[in-house]
Amino acid sequence: MKEKVIVCRCEDVTEDEVIEAIQSGATTLEELKRVLRVGMGSCQGRTCGPILVSLLARELNKNPKEIKQWNKRPPLKPVHMKIFIEE
Amino acid sequence: MSNNYEVAIIGGGIIGMATAYYLSKKGIKLAVIDKKYIGSGSTGRCIGGIRQQFSNQTAIRLMKQSVELFSQMEEEFGFNVEFYKGGYLLLAHDKKTEQEFIKNIKIQHKEKINVSLVSPDDIKKLVPHVNTDGIISGAFCPDDGQAFPFAVLRGYKKIITENRGDFFLRNQVVKLEKNKNFSIMLQDGTKIEAEKVLLSTGPWTRELGKKVGLDLPLYPERHEAMITERMPKFFEPMIVDYRPDGCYFHQLINGQVIGCYTPVPNVPGIKEDASFEFLPNIAWRMTRLIPSLKNASVLRHWAGCYTMTPDGNPIIDESEIKGLYVASGMSGHGFMFGPAMGKFMAKFIIEGKWDMDFKDFSIKRSLKINAEQLK
Numbered sequence: 339m340k341e342k343v344i345v346c347r348c349e350d351v352t353e354d355e356v357i358e359a360i361q362s363g364a365t366t367l368e369e370l371k372r373v374l375r376v377g378m379g380s381c382q383g384r385t386c387g388p389i390l391v392s393l394l395a396r397e398l399n400k401n402p403k404e405i406k407q408w409n410k411r412p413p414l415k416p417v418h419m420k421i422f423i424e425e
Numbered sequence: 426m427s428n429n430y431e432v433a434i435i436g437g438g439i440i441g442m443a444t445a446y447y448l449s450k451k452g453i454k455l456a457v458i459d460k461k462y463i464g465s466g467s468t469g470r471c472i473g474g475i476r477q478q479f480s481n482q483t484a485i486r487l488m489k490q491s492v493e494l495f496s497q498m499e500e501e502f503g504f505n506v507e508f509y510k511g512g513y514l515l516l517a518h519d520k521k522t523e524q525e526f527i528k529n530i531k532i533q534h535k536e537k538i539n540v541s542l543v544s545p546d547d548i549k550k551l552v553p554h555v556n557t558d559g560i561i562s563g564a565f566c567p568d569d570g571q572a573f574p575f576a577v578l579r580g581y582k583k584i585i586t587e588n589r590g591d592f593f594l595r596n597q598v599v600k601l602e603k604n605k606n607f608s609i610m611l612q613d614g615t616k617i618e619a620e621k622v623l624l625s626t627g628p629w630t631r632e633l634g635k636k637v638g639l640d641l642p643l644y645p646e647r648h649e650a651m652i653t654e655r656m657p658k659f660f661e662p663m664i665v666d667y668r669p670d671g672c673y674f675h676q677l678i679n680g681q682v683i684g685c686y687t688p689v690p691n692v693p694g695i696k697e698d699a700s701f702e703f704l705p706n707i708a709w710r711m712t713r714l715i716p717s718l719k720n721a722s723v724l725r726h727w728a729g730c731y732t733m734t735p736d737g738n739p740i741i742d743e744s745e746i747k748g749l750y751v752a753s754g755m756s757g758h759g760f761m762f763g764p765a766m767g768k769f770m771a772k773f774i775i776e777g778k779w780d781m782d783f784k785d786f787s788i789k790r791s792l793k794i795n796a797e798q799l800k
Contacts (some may be wrong), residue, residue, distance in 0.1 A: 380654055413725075418720055420719040423708050
Protein backbone atom coordinates (compact mmCIF):
# COMPACT_ATOMS: atom_id res chain seq x y z
CA MET A 339 0.00 0.00 0.00
CA LYS A 340 1.19 3.48 -0.87
CA GLU A 341 2.13 5.57 2.12
CA LYS A 342 -0.09 8.55 2.90
CA VAL A 343 1.63 11.93 2.78
CA ILE A 344 -0.11 14.45 5.02
CA VAL A 345 -0.03 17.93 3.51
CA CYS A 346 -2.36 19.73 5.91
CA ARG A 347 -1.81 18.61 9.50
CA CYS A 348 -4.66 20.61 10.98
CA GLU A 349 -7.33 19.05 8.78
CA ASP A 350 -5.60 15.74 7.93
CA VAL A 351 -5.49 16.24 4.18
CA THR A 352 -3.19 14.05 2.09
CA GLU A 353 -1.13 14.81 -1.01
CA ASP A 354 -3.31 12.43 -3.03
CA GLU A 355 -6.45 14.32 -2.06
CA VAL A 356 -4.85 17.61 -3.10
CA ILE A 357 -3.77 16.19 -6.46
CA GLU A 358 -7.23 14.77 -7.04
CA ALA A 359 -8.78 18.17 -6.29
CA ILE A 360 -6.41 19.89 -8.71
CA GLN A 361 -7.20 17.30 -11.38
CA SER A 362 -10.89 17.92 -10.92
CA GLY A 363 -10.45 21.61 -11.60
CA ALA A 364 -9.06 23.55 -8.64
CA THR A 365 -6.43 26.06 -9.76
CA THR A 366 -5.96 28.25 -6.70
CA LEU A 367 -5.38 27.98 -2.95
CA GLU A 368 -8.86 29.42 -2.31
CA GLU A 369 -10.48 26.66 -4.36
CA LEU A 370 -8.47 23.95 -2.63
CA LYS A 371 -9.59 25.42 0.67
CA ARG A 372 -13.23 25.20 -0.39
CA VAL A 373 -12.87 21.62 -1.50
CA LEU A 374 -10.58 20.17 1.14
CA ARG A 375 -10.62 22.59 4.07
CA VAL A 376 -6.84 22.98 3.79
CA GLY A 377 -5.55 26.11 5.49
CA MET A 378 -8.62 26.43 7.67
CA GLY A 379 -7.18 24.87 10.82
CA SER A 380 -5.11 26.25 13.66
CA CYS A 381 -2.10 27.15 11.50
CA GLN A 382 -4.27 29.07 9.02
CA GLY A 383 -2.23 27.77 6.12
CA ARG A 384 1.21 28.60 7.38
CA THR A 385 2.32 24.96 7.28
CA CYS A 386 0.38 23.65 4.28
CA GLY A 387 0.47 26.86 2.22
CA PRO A 388 3.97 26.51 0.74
CA ILE A 389 3.44 22.77 0.07
CA LEU A 390 0.12 23.46 -1.66
CA VAL A 391 1.71 26.18 -3.78
CA SER A 392 4.37 23.74 -4.95
CA LEU A 393 1.77 21.04 -5.68
CA LEU A 394 -0.40 23.48 -7.64
CA ALA A 395 2.65 24.70 -9.59
CA ARG A 396 3.78 21.15 -10.33
CA GLU A 397 0.37 19.86 -11.39
CA LEU A 398 -0.54 22.95 -13.44
CA ASN A 399 2.92 23.41 -14.96
CA LYS A 400 3.26 26.86 -13.55
CA ASN A 401 5.95 28.80 -11.76
CA PRO A 402 5.17 28.83 -8.00
CA LYS A 403 5.35 32.63 -8.19
CA GLU A 404 2.25 32.59 -10.41
CA ILE A 405 0.17 30.90 -7.70
CA LYS A 406 -1.79 33.52 -5.82
CA GLN A 407 -1.46 33.57 -2.02
CA TRP A 408 -4.43 32.94 0.32
CA ASN A 409 -6.85 35.73 1.06
CA LYS A 410 -5.55 37.03 4.37
CA ARG A 411 -8.05 36.56 7.17
CA PRO A 412 -7.62 38.32 10.51
CA PRO A 413 -6.52 37.74 13.23
CA LEU A 414 -3.79 35.68 11.39
CA LYS A 415 -2.89 33.73 14.52
CA PRO A 416 -5.35 32.24 17.03
CA VAL A 417 -6.33 34.86 19.62
CA HIS A 418 -8.39 34.23 22.75
CA MET A 419 -11.77 35.96 22.68
CA LYS A 420 -11.02 37.59 26.03
CA ILE A 421 -8.16 39.56 24.44
CA PHE A 422 -10.71 41.44 22.32
CA ILE A 423 -12.89 42.45 25.25
CA GLU A 424 -10.34 43.36 27.88
CA GLU A 425 -10.37 47.03 28.79
CA MET B 426 -17.40 22.80 -30.09
CA SER B 427 -20.87 24.25 -30.06
CA ASN B 428 -22.02 25.80 -26.81
CA ASN B 429 -25.73 25.25 -27.15
CA TYR B 430 -27.67 24.48 -24.02
CA GLU B 431 -31.24 24.09 -22.92
CA VAL B 432 -30.48 25.98 -19.72
CA ALA B 433 -27.59 28.23 -18.74
CA ILE B 434 -27.23 28.95 -15.05
CA ILE B 435 -25.28 32.05 -14.16
CA GLY B 436 -23.92 31.87 -10.63
CA GLY B 437 -22.41 28.76 -9.03
CA GLY B 438 -23.60 29.26 -5.48
CA ILE B 439 -26.05 27.04 -3.65
CA ILE B 440 -29.12 28.21 -5.59
CA GLY B 441 -27.57 27.81 -9.04
CA MET B 442 -25.90 24.52 -8.15
CA ALA B 443 -29.02 23.00 -6.57
CA THR B 444 -31.09 23.99 -9.61
CA ALA B 445 -28.42 22.60 -11.95
CA TYR B 446 -28.32 19.40 -9.93
CA TYR B 447 -32.06 18.78 -10.31
CA LEU B 448 -32.07 19.82 -13.97
CA SER B 449 -29.14 17.49 -14.69
CA LYS B 450 -31.00 14.60 -13.07
CA LYS B 451 -33.78 15.16 -15.62
CA GLY B 452 -31.25 14.95 -18.45
CA ILE B 453 -31.39 18.66 -19.30
CA LYS B 454 -28.34 19.88 -21.23
CA LEU B 455 -27.00 22.66 -19.07
CA ALA B 456 -24.07 24.90 -18.29
CA VAL B 457 -23.11 26.56 -15.02
CA ILE B 458 -21.22 29.82 -15.41
CA ASP B 459 -19.37 31.58 -12.60
CA LYS B 460 -17.07 34.58 -12.71
CA LYS B 461 -14.84 32.93 -10.11
CA TYR B 462 -15.32 29.39 -8.87
CA ILE B 463 -18.09 27.31 -7.31
CA GLY B 464 -18.93 28.78 -3.92
CA SER B 465 -16.78 31.87 -4.33
CA GLY B 466 -19.63 34.22 -3.35
CA SER B 467 -22.08 34.15 -0.48
CA THR B 468 -22.47 30.36 -0.12
CA GLY B 469 -18.76 29.86 0.55
CA ARG B 470 -18.95 32.51 3.27
CA CYS B 471 -22.08 31.44 5.13
CA ILE B 472 -22.08 29.66 8.48
CA GLY B 473 -24.26 26.72 7.47
CA GLY B 474 -27.34 27.09 9.66
CA ILE B 475 -30.58 25.34 8.67
CA ARG B 476 -33.84 26.31 10.32
CA GLN B 477 -37.56 25.90 9.81
CA GLN B 478 -38.51 28.61 12.29
CA PHE B 479 -39.79 31.24 9.89
CA SER B 480 -42.84 33.49 10.13
CA ASN B 481 -43.72 33.18 6.44
CA GLN B 482 -45.70 30.08 5.51
CA THR B 483 -43.98 29.65 2.14
CA ALA B 484 -40.56 29.82 3.80
CA ILE B 485 -41.59 27.23 6.41
CA ARG B 486 -42.90 24.83 3.75
CA LEU B 487 -39.79 25.29 1.68
CA MET B 488 -37.57 24.65 4.70
CA LYS B 489 -39.40 21.47 5.65
CA GLN B 490 -38.48 20.13 2.22
CA SER B 491 -34.93 21.42 2.46
CA VAL B 492 -34.34 19.65 5.77
CA GLU B 493 -35.56 16.43 4.15
CA LEU B 494 -33.24 16.95 1.17
CA PHE B 495 -30.22 17.75 3.37
CA SER B 496 -30.81 14.48 5.21
CA GLN B 497 -30.63 12.52 1.92
CA MET B 498 -27.41 14.08 0.67
CA GLU B 499 -24.94 11.70 2.23
CA GLU B 500 -26.55 8.80 0.39
CA GLU B 501 -26.85 10.68 -2.91
CA PHE B 502 -23.35 12.15 -2.94
CA GLY B 503 -21.53 9.21 -1.37
CA PHE B 504 -19.94 11.34 1.34
CA ASN B 505 -20.91 13.14 4.49
CA VAL B 506 -22.05 16.77 4.17
CA GLU B 507 -21.96 17.21 7.96
CA PHE B 508 -25.72 17.58 8.19
CA TYR B 509 -26.65 17.50 11.84
CA LYS B 510 -29.84 18.30 13.73
CA GLY B 511 -28.63 20.26 16.73
CA GLY B 512 -31.69 22.51 16.78
CA TYR B 513 -32.17 26.26 16.76
CA LEU B 514 -32.70 28.11 20.02
CA LEU B 515 -34.01 31.65 19.63
CA LEU B 516 -33.77 33.85 22.73
CA ALA B 517 -36.19 36.56 23.86
CA HIS B 518 -34.92 39.20 26.26
CA ASP B 519 -38.09 41.30 26.09
CA LYS B 520 -41.87 40.83 25.90
CA LYS B 521 -42.11 42.12 22.35
CA THR B 522 -39.73 39.46 21.05
CA GLU B 523 -41.53 36.81 23.09
CA GLN B 524 -44.87 37.87 21.56
CA GLU B 525 -43.25 37.58 18.14
CA PHE B 526 -42.12 34.02 19.00
CA ILE B 527 -45.58 33.04 20.21
CA LYS B 528 -47.15 34.39 17.02
CA ASN B 529 -44.60 32.57 14.82
CA ILE B 530 -44.89 29.29 16.75
CA LYS B 531 -48.64 29.29 16.01
CA ILE B 532 -47.92 29.59 12.29
CA GLN B 533 -45.19 26.94 12.53
CA HIS B 534 -47.47 24.53 14.41
CA LYS B 535 -49.99 24.78 11.58
CA GLU B 536 -47.20 23.54 9.32
CA LYS B 537 -46.43 20.71 11.78
CA ILE B 538 -43.04 22.04 12.83
CA ASN B 539 -41.83 20.60 16.13
CA VAL B 540 -41.21 23.89 17.92
CA SER B 541 -42.03 25.13 21.40
CA LEU B 542 -41.68 28.07 23.70
CA VAL B 543 -39.09 27.21 26.36
CA SER B 544 -38.42 28.74 29.79
CA PRO B 545 -35.04 29.98 31.06
CA ASP B 546 -34.78 26.71 33.05
CA ASP B 547 -35.33 24.67 29.86
CA ILE B 548 -32.72 26.83 28.14
CA LYS B 549 -30.25 26.09 30.92
CA LYS B 550 -30.87 22.38 30.33
CA LEU B 551 -30.43 22.72 26.58
CA VAL B 552 -27.24 24.77 26.87
CA PRO B 553 -25.80 24.45 30.38
CA HIS B 554 -23.08 27.04 29.68
CA VAL B 555 -25.52 29.80 28.79
CA ASN B 556 -25.91 32.86 30.98
CA THR B 557 -29.69 33.22 31.30
CA ASP B 558 -29.58 36.74 32.83
CA GLY B 559 -32.31 38.79 31.21
CA ILE B 560 -33.67 35.91 29.14
CA ILE B 561 -37.44 35.63 29.54
CA SER B 562 -38.03 32.73 27.14
CA GLY B 563 -36.91 31.03 23.98
CA ALA B 564 -38.22 29.24 20.91
CA PHE B 565 -36.66 25.87 20.26
CA CYS B 566 -36.94 23.47 17.33
CA PRO B 567 -34.82 20.31 17.64
CA ASP B 568 -35.22 19.49 13.94
CA ASP B 569 -33.27 22.54 12.78
CA GLY B 570 -29.54 22.17 12.36
CA GLN B 571 -26.51 22.63 10.20
CA ALA B 572 -24.55 21.34 7.20
CA PHE B 573 -21.19 22.17 5.63
CA PRO B 574 -21.73 24.47 2.61
CA PHE B 575 -18.49 23.48 0.83
CA ALA B 576 -19.40 19.80 1.01
CA VAL B 577 -22.93 20.36 -0.26
CA LEU B 578 -21.58 22.27 -3.27
CA ARG B 579 -18.97 19.59 -3.87
CA GLY B 580 -21.71 16.95 -3.92
CA TYR B 581 -23.84 18.90 -6.37
CA LYS B 582 -20.80 19.46 -8.60
CA LYS B 583 -19.97 15.78 -8.54
CA ILE B 584 -23.43 14.69 -9.68
CA ILE B 585 -23.83 17.52 -12.23
CA THR B 586 -20.49 16.47 -13.76
CA GLU B 587 -21.57 12.81 -13.81
CA ASN B 588 -24.75 13.90 -15.60
CA ARG B 589 -22.62 15.72 -18.18
CA GLY B 590 -23.41 19.27 -17.14
CA ASP B 591 -20.74 21.75 -18.27
CA PHE B 592 -18.96 24.34 -16.18
CA PHE B 593 -17.55 27.66 -17.35
CA LEU B 594 -15.60 28.97 -14.39
CA ARG B 595 -13.35 32.00 -13.84
CA ASN B 596 -15.26 33.53 -16.70
CA GLN B 597 -17.48 36.55 -16.24
CA VAL B 598 -20.58 37.23 -18.31
CA VAL B 599 -19.87 40.38 -20.33
CA LYS B 600 -22.93 40.29 -22.55
CA LEU B 601 -26.38 38.77 -22.10
CA GLU B 602 -28.89 39.22 -24.91
CA LYS B 603 -32.22 37.74 -25.89
CA ASN B 604 -32.78 37.11 -29.56
CA LYS B 605 -34.59 33.90 -30.41
CA ASN B 606 -32.53 32.23 -27.72
CA PHE B 607 -30.28 33.83 -25.18
CA SER B 608 -26.74 34.57 -26.22
CA ILE B 609 -24.17 34.93 -23.52
CA MET B 610 -20.70 36.28 -24.16
CA LEU B 611 -18.02 35.46 -21.62
CA GLN B 612 -14.93 37.45 -20.72
CA ASP B 613 -12.59 35.13 -22.64
CA GLY B 614 -14.66 35.38 -25.83
CA THR B 615 -16.61 32.13 -25.37
CA LYS B 616 -20.15 32.34 -26.76
CA ILE B 617 -22.97 30.37 -25.21
CA GLU B 618 -26.47 29.94 -26.60
CA ALA B 619 -29.24 28.85 -24.28
CA GLU B 620 -33.00 28.48 -24.53
CA LYS B 621 -33.43 29.47 -20.90
CA VAL B 622 -31.25 31.34 -18.44
CA LEU B 623 -31.29 31.44 -14.64
CA LEU B 624 -29.75 34.37 -12.81
CA SER B 625 -28.63 33.07 -9.42
CA THR B 626 -25.73 35.40 -8.75
CA GLY B 627 -26.73 36.61 -5.28
CA PRO B 628 -25.41 40.12 -4.68
CA TRP B 629 -24.41 40.52 -8.34
CA THR B 630 -27.89 39.74 -9.71
CA ARG B 631 -29.06 43.34 -9.80
CA GLU B 632 -26.13 44.39 -12.01
CA LEU B 633 -26.54 41.36 -14.25
CA GLY B 634 -30.27 42.00 -14.63
CA LYS B 635 -29.54 45.51 -15.87
CA LYS B 636 -27.75 43.99 -18.87
CA VAL B 637 -31.13 42.80 -20.13
CA GLY B 638 -33.10 45.78 -18.85
CA LEU B 639 -34.42 44.26 -15.62
CA ASP B 640 -34.66 46.49 -12.58
CA LEU B 641 -34.53 43.98 -9.73
CA PRO B 642 -35.22 45.26 -6.21
CA LEU B 643 -32.18 43.59 -4.66
CA TYR B 644 -29.62 45.18 -2.43
CA PRO B 645 -26.56 43.52 -0.91
CA GLU B 646 -25.39 44.10 2.63
CA ARG B 647 -22.16 43.09 4.26
CA HIS B 648 -22.29 40.51 7.04
CA GLU B 649 -19.23 39.29 8.89
CA ALA B 650 -18.49 35.98 10.56
CA MET B 651 -15.82 34.36 12.69
CA ILE B 652 -14.76 30.86 13.66
CA THR B 653 -12.86 29.46 16.64
CA GLU B 654 -10.51 26.54 17.03
CA ARG B 655 -11.99 23.10 17.57
CA MET B 656 -13.20 22.40 21.08
CA PRO B 657 -14.91 19.41 22.66
CA LYS B 658 -18.60 19.62 21.81
CA PHE B 659 -20.33 21.57 24.58
CA PHE B 660 -23.57 22.81 23.05
CA GLU B 661 -25.91 21.62 20.35
CA PRO B 662 -28.23 24.29 18.94
CA MET B 663 -27.69 27.44 16.96
CA ILE B 664 -28.22 30.20 19.51
CA VAL B 665 -29.89 33.33 18.17
CA ASP B 666 -29.90 36.41 20.40
CA TYR B 667 -32.51 38.84 19.05
CA ARG B 668 -31.35 41.94 20.90
CA PRO B 669 -30.18 44.80 18.63
CA ASP B 670 -26.68 44.08 19.93
CA GLY B 671 -27.24 40.31 19.75
CA CYS B 672 -25.58 37.66 17.64
CA TYR B 673 -26.04 34.09 16.43
CA PHE B 674 -23.63 31.19 16.64
CA HIS B 675 -23.41 27.41 16.84
CA GLN B 676 -20.85 24.69 17.31
CA LEU B 677 -20.04 22.70 14.21
CA ILE B 678 -19.81 18.94 14.45
CA ASN B 679 -16.01 19.22 14.23
CA GLY B 680 -16.07 21.33 17.42
CA GLN B 681 -15.46 24.78 15.96
CA VAL B 682 -17.78 27.59 17.07
CA ILE B 683 -18.88 29.82 14.22
CA GLY B 684 -20.84 33.04 14.61
CA CYS B 685 -22.15 36.28 13.15
CA TYR B 686 -24.14 39.34 14.08
CA THR B 687 -26.37 41.64 12.09
CA PRO B 688 -24.83 45.10 12.16
CA VAL B 689 -27.03 48.05 13.15
CA PRO B 690 -27.13 50.14 11.03
CA ASN B 691 -26.62 47.83 8.08
CA VAL B 692 -23.59 48.06 5.80
CA PRO B 693 -24.94 48.37 2.25
CA GLY B 694 -23.09 47.40 -0.92
CA ILE B 695 -21.07 44.47 -2.22
CA LYS B 696 -18.34 44.41 0.39
CA GLU B 697 -16.29 41.38 1.32
CA ASP B 698 -13.69 43.10 3.48
CA ALA B 699 -13.37 42.45 7.20
CA SER B 700 -13.86 45.38 9.58
CA PHE B 701 -11.83 46.26 12.67
CA GLU B 702 -14.84 46.57 14.94
CA PHE B 703 -16.22 43.09 14.28
CA LEU B 704 -14.02 40.90 16.47
CA PRO B 705 -14.28 42.99 19.67
CA ASN B 706 -18.03 43.22 19.09
CA ILE B 707 -18.70 39.56 18.43
CA ALA B 708 -16.39 38.49 21.27
CA TRP B 709 -18.34 40.70 23.68
CA ARG B 710 -21.73 39.56 22.39
CA MET B 711 -20.92 35.85 22.40
CA THR B 712 -19.17 35.78 25.78
CA ARG B 713 -22.07 37.73 27.29
CA LEU B 714 -24.22 34.68 26.49
CA ILE B 715 -21.62 31.96 27.05
CA PRO B 716 -18.92 33.35 29.37
CA SER B 717 -16.71 30.26 29.04
CA LEU B 718 -16.08 31.17 25.38
CA LYS B 719 -13.62 33.77 26.72
CA ASN B 720 -10.87 31.19 26.48
CA ALA B 721 -11.79 30.04 22.99
CA SER B 722 -9.34 31.10 20.29
CA VAL B 723 -10.57 32.93 17.23
CA LEU B 724 -8.97 31.49 14.11
CA ARG B 725 -10.43 33.53 11.35
CA HIS B 726 -12.79 36.34 10.51
CA TRP B 727 -14.27 37.12 7.11
CA ALA B 728 -17.19 38.84 5.39
CA GLY B 729 -19.78 38.06 2.75
CA CYS B 730 -23.02 39.47 1.45
CA TYR B 731 -26.64 38.98 2.25
CA THR B 732 -28.73 39.85 -0.80
CA MET B 733 -31.76 41.61 0.60
CA THR B 734 -35.18 42.42 -0.81
CA PRO B 735 -37.49 45.11 0.59
CA ASP B 736 -39.68 42.53 2.39
CA GLY B 737 -36.95 40.04 3.33
CA ASN B 738 -38.40 37.27 1.14
CA PRO B 739 -36.55 35.90 -1.89
CA ILE B 740 -37.40 36.50 -5.51
CA ILE B 741 -37.79 33.26 -7.46
CA ASP B 742 -39.71 33.55 -10.67
CA GLU B 743 -39.63 33.91 -14.41
CA SER B 744 -38.93 37.54 -15.24
CA GLU B 745 -40.85 39.70 -17.71
CA ILE B 746 -38.40 38.36 -20.31
CA LYS B 747 -39.69 34.93 -21.30
CA GLY B 748 -37.17 32.21 -20.52
CA LEU B 749 -35.17 34.37 -18.14
CA TYR B 750 -35.49 33.21 -14.53
CA VAL B 751 -34.36 34.93 -11.36
CA ALA B 752 -33.52 33.29 -8.03
CA SER B 753 -31.91 35.78 -5.71
CA GLY B 754 -32.59 38.03 -2.73
CA MET B 755 -32.34 35.15 -0.26
CA SER B 756 -31.86 37.72 2.52
CA GLY B 757 -29.40 35.54 4.38
CA HIS B 758 -31.19 32.21 3.93
CA GLY B 759 -29.78 31.01 0.62
CA PHE B 760 -27.89 28.02 1.93
CA MET B 761 -30.81 26.60 3.89
CA PHE B 762 -33.39 27.39 1.18
CA GLY B 763 -31.06 26.12 -1.55
CA PRO B 764 -31.85 22.40 -1.87
CA ALA B 765 -35.65 22.77 -1.92
CA MET B 766 -35.54 25.92 -3.98
CA GLY B 767 -33.31 24.23 -6.57
CA LYS B 768 -35.73 21.34 -6.77
CA PHE B 769 -38.78 23.58 -7.29
CA MET B 770 -36.93 25.92 -9.64
CA ALA B 771 -35.74 23.04 -11.84
CA LYS B 772 -39.28 21.76 -12.18
CA PHE B 773 -40.59 25.27 -12.88
CA ILE B 774 -37.97 25.79 -15.59
CA ILE B 775 -38.84 22.47 -17.24
CA GLU B 776 -42.64 22.46 -16.86
CA GLY B 777 -43.53 26.11 -16.42
CA LYS B 778 -45.52 25.54 -13.25
CA TRP B 779 -44.78 25.51 -9.55
CA ASP B 780 -45.35 22.49 -7.32
CA MET B 781 -45.97 24.86 -4.43
CA ASP B 782 -47.56 28.28 -3.97
CA PHE B 783 -44.74 30.79 -4.42
CA LYS B 784 -46.87 33.97 -4.60
CA ASP B 785 -44.97 35.44 -1.65
CA PHE B 786 -41.69 35.05 -3.56
CA SER B 787 -43.05 36.26 -6.89
CA ILE B 788 -41.26 38.91 -8.91
CA LYS B 789 -44.64 40.55 -9.48
CA ARG B 790 -45.36 41.34 -5.83
CA SER B 791 -45.03 44.93 -4.77
CA LEU B 792 -41.39 45.57 -3.89
CA LYS B 793 -40.31 49.16 -3.56
CA ILE B 794 -36.68 49.73 -3.01
CA ASN B 795 -35.34 52.65 -1.05
CA ALA B 796 -32.58 54.65 -2.77
CA GLU B 797 -30.63 54.62 0.53
CA GLN B 798 -30.31 50.86 0.28
CA LEU B 799 -28.61 51.00 -3.10
CA LYS B 800 -25.64 53.08 -1.98
